[in-house]
Amino acid sequence: MANEGSVKRAIGLMSGTSMDGIDLALLDTDGDAVVLRGASSFTPFDPKFRKRLEVGLEAAKAIEERDQRPGDLVAIETELTDLHARAVQAFLTREGLPAGDIDVIGFHGQTVLHRPRQALTVQLGDGAVLAAETGIDVVYDLRARDMELGGQGAPLVPAYHRALAAGLSGDWAGKMPVAFVNIGGISNITYIGADGTLLAFDSGPGNALIDQWVTRHAGIPYDSGGAIASEGRVLSGLANRYLSSPFFTARERISLDRNDFLPPEDHEAGLEDGARTLAFVTAAAIEKAQAHLPEKPKLWILTGGGRHNRMIVEDLTVATRHSGEVIIAEEAGLNGDSMEAEAWAWLAVRSLAGLPITYPGTTGVTEPATGGVLACSKGTQTQAVKPEN
Numbered sequence: 168m169a170n171e172g173s174v175k176r177a178i179g180l181m182s183g184t185s186m187d188g189i190d191l192a193l194l195d196t197d198g199d200a201v202v203l204r205g206a207s208s209f210t211p212f213d214p215k216f217r218k219r220l221e222v223g224l225e226a227a228k229a230i231e232e233r234d235q236r237p238g239d240l241v242a243i244e245t246e247l248t249d250l251h252a253r254a255v256q257a258f259l260t261r262e263g264l265p266a267g268d269i270d271v272i273g274f275h276g277q278t279v280l281h282r283p284r285q286a287l288t289v290q291l292g293d294g295a296v297l298a299a300e301t302g303i304d305v306v307y308d309l310r311a312r313d314m315e316l317g318g319q320g321a322p323l324v325p326a327y328h329r330a331l332a333a334g335l336s337g338d339w340a341g342k343m344p345v346a347f348v349n350i351g352g353i354s355n356i357t358y359i360g361a362d363g364t365l366l367a368f369d370s371g372p373g374n375a376l377i378d379q380w381v382t383r384h385a386g387i388p389y390d391s392g393g394a395i396a397s398e399g400r401v402l403s404g405l406a407n408r409y410l411s412s413p414f415f416t417a418r419e420r421i422s423l424d425r426n427d428f429l430p431p432e433d434h435e436a437g438l439e440d441g442a443r444t445l446a447f448v449t450a451a452a453i454e455k456a457q458a459h460l461p462e463k464p465k466l467w468i469l470t471g472g473g474r475h476n477r478m479i480v481e482d483l484t485v486a487t488r489h490s491g492e493v494i495i496a497e498e499a500g501l502n503g504d505s506m507e508a509e510a511w512a513w514l515a516v517r518s519l520a521g522l523p524i525t526y527p528g529t530t531g532v533t534e535p536a537t538g539g540v541l542a543c544s545k546g547t548q549t550q551a552v553k554p555e556n
């Protein structure tokens with residue numbers, strides 16, 4: 168290991184359900200406290216590769232065993248791994264850091280299938296190849312063991328949210344319970360009670376529906392700032408169709424696949440009304456999540472790309488105005504773009520130490536569980552991380 172003692176220097180790599188690119192973050196941590204949040208980067212996928220990933224998602228529907236790669240998925244996985252290796256190399260060059268300074272990379276990969284009921288989750292990405300190409304040890308496949316132990320395999324960032332909450336300062340420190348809401352392709356919520364209670368689950372659609380809608384109707388990848396939505400009005404019939412999904416009232420909290428909610432049919436709305444309604448649905452779904460929490464949060468910290476959509480932020484602010492305050496991560500001194508990548512760095516360090524990464528309250532796993540697979544940079548052997556939870 169490059170760094171002595173319990174504090175490790177880790178790089179986290181996240182390519183989320185929006186499939187927009189690779190977030191990278193540097194983190195110094197002992198796997199408990201966040202010692203130092205470092206520099207970060209974003210490497211967008213070019214539109215051609217994004218298109219290939221979308222085709223890959225369709226092919227992935229045929230997967231029954233997690234190592235199957237139907238259609239073009241073998242080639243896509245190779246290209247994806249290579250793009251991650253290049254993102255790491257470009258970051259190290261930019262920051263003037265030798266690879267030997269980094270103890271470990273936490274590698275998420277690209278989720279192409281997630282079926283918790285079948286205990287099946289597939290993230291494309293070859294950890295061994297990434298380790299060989301970067302010369303840095305890689306911890307990857309962090310979701311699978313949780314599923315084997317009865318968990319949903321997601322969300323995994325909540326334990327990191329709790330570590331961040333412990334470090335909040337000033338006025339924000341006393342505002343408990345606090346909820347982190349990550350508005351990515353799908354939205355997920357983490358609740359941290361004043362007594363440290365940790366609960367988390369996917370709360371519903373995030374930007375994926377909005378992205379698909381504006382791509383189809385305006386040829387742009389996302390509704391920047393919520394500008395299109397701000398020109399439209401909420402179509403209550405359409406909104407209610409989404410919000411009456413049994414997903415919101417089911418006692419069991421399940422993690423979502425990107426395709427669990429689909430964009431409206433073309434005839435159901437015009438461009439602006441569709442974007443406005445979907446932004447409303449995203450916020451309303453987050454508000455509905457409160458029904459599954461022991462107390463209403465006093466503070467909501469928004470992360471993920473959806474915090475830039477002002478209609479989502481406004482709608483959530485209105486919906487929670489009697490009980491809580493809504494802020495974006497940056498107002499609390501955090502980085503809403505790199506938080507998930509930071510989390511993957513933190514989780515990798517925990518994995519190396521055999522510490523739990525998921526809990527009954529976060530994924531429904533039977534007991535606190537570690538996870539991940541270690542691929543060593545020196546040598547070809549890939550060994551499973553041996554947990555001691």
Ligand SMILES: Nc1ncnc2c1ncn2[C@@H]1O[C@H](COP(=O)(O)OP(=O)(O)OP(=O)(O)O)[C@@H](O)[C@H]1O
Nearest residue numbers: 183184185351352353374389391392471472473475
């Ligand atoms: N300026 C902006 N205005 C509005 N929306 C934005 C803006 N920037 C990014 N987004 C939205 O955020 C999305 C990317 O968010 P993010 O990177 O948090 O998602 P992700 O990590 O891929 O998803 P997940 O957390 O579900 O895995 C984009 O697809 C877009 O919809």
Ligand SMILES: CC(=O)N[C@H]1[C@@H]2OC[C@@H](O2)[C@@H](O)[C@@H]1O[C@H](C)C(=O)O
Nearest residue numbers: 184278281321322323324353355507
């Ligand atoms: C299977 C999968 O990749 N799930 C993602 C997805 O995107 C958001 C939400 O659904 C969350 O459950 C999860 O990612 C975050 C990073 C997590 O595991 O915490």
